[in-house]
Amino acid sequence: MIEQLPVLVIVIPLMAAPLFVLIGNRKLVLLLTQLVCWTVFGITVSLLSRMQYGPISYELGGWPSPYGIVYNVDYLSAFVMLFVSGLGAIVITYAPKSIDKEVHHSKHTLFYASYLLCMTGLLGMCITGDLFNVFVFLEISSLSSYALISLGKTRRAPLAALHYLIIGTVGATFFLIGIGLLYQMTGTLNMADIASRLQAVESSRTMLVAFAFMTVGLFIKMAVFPLHTWLPNAYTYAPSVVTCFIAATATKVSVYAFIRLIYVIFTPQFAFERLPLDSALMAFSLVGIFVASAAAIYQTNIKRLLAYSSVAQIGYMLLGISMSNVGGLTAGITHMFNHALIKGGLFMVVGCFALRIGSLKLEDLRGAGKTMPLTSFAWVVGGLGLIGVPMTAGFVSKWLLLTSALSLELWPVAVLMLLSSLLAVVYIWRVVEILYFSPASHLAKTAKEAPMAMLIPTYIVIGSTIVFGCWTVYSAGIAHAAAESLLGITQMGGVQ
Amino acid sequence: MTDFLGLYNYWIVIFLMMTGFYIVIARENLIKTIIGLNIFQTSVFLLYITMGKVTGGTAPILKGSHSGESHGAESHGAESHGAEHGQELHAAAEGHLDSGVEAVTEIYSNPIPSVLMLTAIVVGIATTALALALVVRIREEYGTIEEDEILEMDRNS
Numbered sequence: 001m002i003e004q005l006p007v008l009v010i011v012i013p014l015m016a017a018p019l020f021v022l023i024g025n026r027k028l029v030l031l032l033t034q035l036v037c038w039t040v041f042g043i044t045v046s047l048l049s050r051m052q053y054g055p056i057s058y059e060l061g062g063w064p065s066p067y068g069i070v071y072n073v074d075y076l077s078a079f080v081m082l083f084v085s086g087l088g089a090i091v092i093t094y095a096p097k098s099i100d101k102e103v104h105h106s107k108h109t110l111f112y113a114s115y116l117l118c119m120t121g122l123l124g125m126c127i128t129g130d131l132f133n134v135f136v137f138l139e140i141s142s143l144s145s146y147a148l149i150s151l152g153k154t155r156r157a158p159l160a161a162l163h164y165l166i167i168g169t170v171g172a173t174f175f176l177i178g179i180g181l182l183y184q185m186t187g188t189l190n191m192a193d194i195a196s197r198l199q200a201v202e203s204s205r206t207m208l209v210a211f212a213f214m215t216v217g218l219f220i221k222m223a224v225f226p227l228h229t230w231l232p233n234a235y236t237y238a239p240s241v242v243t244c245f246i247a248a249t250a251t252k253v254s255v256y257a258f259i260r261l262i263y264v265i266f267t268p269q270f271a272f273e274r275l276p277l278d279s280a281l282m283a284f285s286l287v288g289i290f291v292a293s294a295a296a297i298y299q300t301n302i303k304r305l306l307a308y309s310s311v312a313q314i315g316y317m318l319l320g321i322s323m324s325n326v327g328g329l330t331a332g333i334t335h336m337f338n339h340a341l342i343k344g345g346l347f348m349v350v351g352c353f354a355l356r357i358g359s360l361k362l363e364d365l366r367g368a369g370k371t372m373p374l375t376s377f378a379w380v381v382g383g384l385g386l387i388g389v390p391m392t393a394g395f396v397s398k399w400l401l402l403t404s405a406l407s408l409e410l411w412p413v414a415v416l417m418l419l420s421s422l423l424a425v426v427y428i429w430r431v432v433e434i435l436y437f438s439p440a441s442h443l444a445k446t447a448k449e450a451p452m453a454m455l456i457p458t459y460i461v462i463g464s465t466i467v468f469g470c471w472t473v474y475s476a477g478i479a480h481a482a483a484e485s486l487l488g489i490t491q492m493g494g495v496q
Numbered sequence: 497m498t499d500f501l502g503l504y505n506y507w508i509v510i511f512l513m514m515t516g517f518y519i520v521i522a523r524e525n526l527i528k529t530i531i532g533l534n535i536f537q538t539s540v541f542l543l544y545i546t547m548g549k550v551t552g553g554t555a556p557i558l559k560g561s562h563s564g565e566s567h568g569a570e571s572h573g574a575e576s577h578g579a580e581h582g583q584e585l586h587a588a589a590e591g592h593l594d595s596g597v598e599a600v601t602e603i604y605s606n607p608i609p610s611v612l613m614l615t616a617i618v619v620g621i622a623t624t625a626l627a628l629a630l631v632v633r634i635r636e637e638y639g640t641i642e643e644d645e646i647l648e649m650d651r652n653s
Contacts, residue, residue: 139619155637162630
């Protein structure tokens with residue numbers, strides 16, 4: 001049983017989804033979905049706790065490694081799976097009241113099934129060691145997230161979902177072209193096997209084209225600055241619960257796939273020395289941080305504000321990856337985790353506002369600090385984390401990023417990072433001012449405090465951003481171990 | 497010139513890919529955009545299938561790998577059906593065996609790219625189905641499937 005855990009992470013939610021559609025009872029399916037999500041979370045916790053005995057490799061159906069599909073669990077994949085399934089579980093616990101209001105009752109079982117499929121896809125992308133399997137799981141998670149986004153109440157939701165579908169499919173197809181070209185050159189789909197055969201064909205132009213296609217495909221999925229156009233609309237018009245889950249996890253898993261692509265399949269030498277991807281990444285991420293943060297300042301819808309902020313935060317993760325040393329990589333991975341908590345928590349706060357006030361326009365939120373004090377306070381705490389104030393999770397990752405930039409003597413990058421944090425202060429403070437220091441709008445005046453069933457999960461996530469701000473053994477510590485093993489693998493590859 | 501013609505399959509792939517991509521970017525009609533997306537995906541199917549083909553290669557079906565045993569088993573099965581049939585099938589099995597011996601030296605095409613594309617086709621169908629369902633909902637809400645008209649309506653509302 002214990003050795004089957006890696007496959008159970010995928011099989012349980014994947015099998016549960018169609019079963020739940022057949023059951024069809026809304027309340028029962030909700031309970032079962034929560035049960036499945038927490039079970040998967042439990043499995044990922046036990047997988048991560050077993051990492052101290054070394055990475056796990058699971059051969060599907062007993063087919064030996066380069067021929068069959070392998071599931072690999074190491075520090076990095078176990079860590080990413082942990083927070084994906086953890087946020088998935090806590091968001092679905094928070095969800096019932098919000099879904100009741102925002103999604104039509106007849107769609108509930110389908111909603112839960114899509115939610116589970118989306119989680120399956122994201123976890124699958126983390127665990128699989130087979131490149132084509134990554135594409136399949138990428139499409140599973142994408143297709144289910146298009147469906148989830150289209151369930152939003154406004155008529156713009158299906159349009160936002162369709163735009164995301166078109167751009168997302170182009171991205172996934174680019175990724176597929178890259179896989180094809182890699183297969184053509186190496187004759188294998190197993191990531192480790194590709195890596196070991198790459199040296200012989202590294203200088204060919206096909207490799208460059210394959211790498212370029214895969215990078216651009218993942219950039220679209222990550223919503224890196226010039227390719228981010230699908231994200232604000234998709235996040236804004238999706239149901240609140242869907243935004244919580246997707247904003248917290250989906251883009252991070254694509255960042256994870258990108259880390260695998262650079263550090264496991266191709267080598268950093270190939271990506272950063274033969275190609276100037278490191279300076280390109282740095283430029284893209286810095287421009288993205290500034291443009292998206294500035295755009296966030298001018299938004300009038302709180303969800304759209306956070307969506308632009310997400311685009312900016314992806315920049316920090318890529319900045320860490322582009323430094324290609326242990327410090328930068330640790331910072332990037334830590335920020336994936338911290339940002340998942342912070343942004344998940346903030347979108348959960350937004351979900352509470354959506355439930356009680358019914359509008360997400362900033363002018364309608366005026367004065368909500370008096371009628372919804374607990375929800376508003378959660379915004380303040382989460383916002384401090386997003387800015388990167390000391391004692392919050394955001395500070396830890398920005399500090400790691402800053403020290404890593406300084407150790408590489410990238411002074412301009414360090415200065416720009418600090419300046420960009422000021423932009424975050426502006427857009428977070430703008431909302432705080434509206435909540436606490438503006439005359440109440442008529443909607444906010446009559447609003448009640450959000451129900452405990454939603455506040456408690458929100459505070460668990462928001463509270464954990466403080467916990468992981470003070471105590472970093474299980475965030476930055478694991479990220480450091482993951483970064484070391486990634487760079488260790490590539491150093492060994494370089495020696496061979 | 498021979499290089500150019502010798503790689504004609506790749507030229508077809510690139511032509512289709514760019515056609516599809518252009519349609520996705522340039523067309524305002526949502527259905528036409530989806531058609532463009534389909535052409536774009538199909539070009540990738542062709543890319544994979546064309547890379548799996550080995551010149552002069554045949555379908556990779558292993559024939560008569562355990563020649564003696566399978567021969568015996570087949571003729572035995574045939575006899576139980578009936579004597580007359582048995583004779584014919586016995587002969588057929590013998591022919592089968594001959595080709596099996598040849599098969600050792602035969603060249604096979606790589607089946608894996610084709611198999612991968614079966615999965616990709618399924619993904620493509622799911623994507624198209626979902627996209628069409630979304631277009632139906634958009635049309636119900638807005639009464640049109642022209643993107644510029646929809647954006648115009650959103651701007652005014």
